[in-house]
Amino acid sequence: MGSGLVEQVSKRLRKYLARKSCAIISDSNVAPLFADRITQSLVSAGFEPTLITIPAGEKSKTLQQAGAICDRMIAAGLDRQSFVVGLGGGMIGDISGFVAAIYHRGIPHIQIPTTLLAMVDSSIGGKTGVDTRSGKNLIGVFHQPSLVIDDLDVLKTLPRGQFNQGFAEIIKHAIIADEKMFRILQSWKAGTASALQRLIQRNIQIKSRIVAKDERDRTGQRAVLNFGHTVGHAIERAGNYRKFLHGEAVSLGIVAACAISVKRAGLPEDQRTAIVNILERFGLPTRLPPKFPRKKIFDAIRFDKKFEGGKVRFVVTPRIGTARITNDVTLNDIREAVKQL
Ligand SMILES: NC(=O)c1ccc[n+]([C@@H]2O[C@H](COP(=O)([O-])OP(=O)(O)OC[C@H]3O[C@@H](n4cnc5c(N)ncnc54)[C@H](O)[C@@H]3O)[C@@H](O)[C@H]2O)c1
């Protein structure tokens, strides 16, 4: 992690991988910005990179696109001794990781995340995959990256909204695991690169610590990372994945999860208010547009979750810095919380 790392990718790679040929998988926005410099760095160090660029946007994260990438890798002569570099945001991280996991039954995956969200969230934890028509991330594999290179300089070209949505996951991490970071965020001023670097580092630690306890998402410990995501995913879906960015939908989902936490987990009212204020401070939405069809959100939740006896597993926060899973939340609690949004 640092700055100016894009130019030094080959140096870092040589340290970790004794392999030569690789695919650099990127999207149509990111490749024109950074792929040249990375390719040059690799070629001059004796690597043999093949650049594969796919259209930017979530609609590229499909099984079909993953298959097309594999075909191009085969045509380029890449084999079991090759590796994959994912250069882009979470979309590229997920599909390039999936390709690395299945190509010749698994080759190393290097991530160069280029969005704040990808740095603090999607590049950590080894979840890779693609979407289907029925929903997001339904097909995938756990495949941990061999190396993640965070170059803070790449964030300079990121549009403001994309930058802010990364803070939804950062604020989520603070709520579920780090009360001190929550206070840092309360007095956060956009400013020095070193402060941002420390913040990203802290988020990587939080996420990796939680993932390490339950790498394959089996015991429920990893599931606390889904705080705000039950309602958040439903809002994303209800807006046809166009109306809200993921982080914006999660921001609204966090507001709903806090209302439910007040009711079911004893979250103090003043802490709920502090959370809403901090989301607003980072330019994230905390209210739905008045005309937004709330019914579509309930439909999406019912589609997404199994309500056993009218209840669902839900992540609540009893106080800032802590989170737990409960089975006490009803569909009605969720409906009320969404109505208040
Ligand atoms: N694997 C996980 O654990 C995990 C966790 C969270 C999210 N995700 C996935 O991550 C994806 C969302 O990630 P995202 O928000 O990074 O989306 P994204 O990868 O689609 O990137 C957002 C947009 O920003 C552009 N962009 C990326 N970097 C840029 C840069 N440096 N300068 C200018 N433009 C740039 C992209 O081309 C794209 O248009 C979703 O597919 C989600 O499912 C995965």
Ligand SMILES: [Zn+2]
């Ligand atoms: Zn998320």
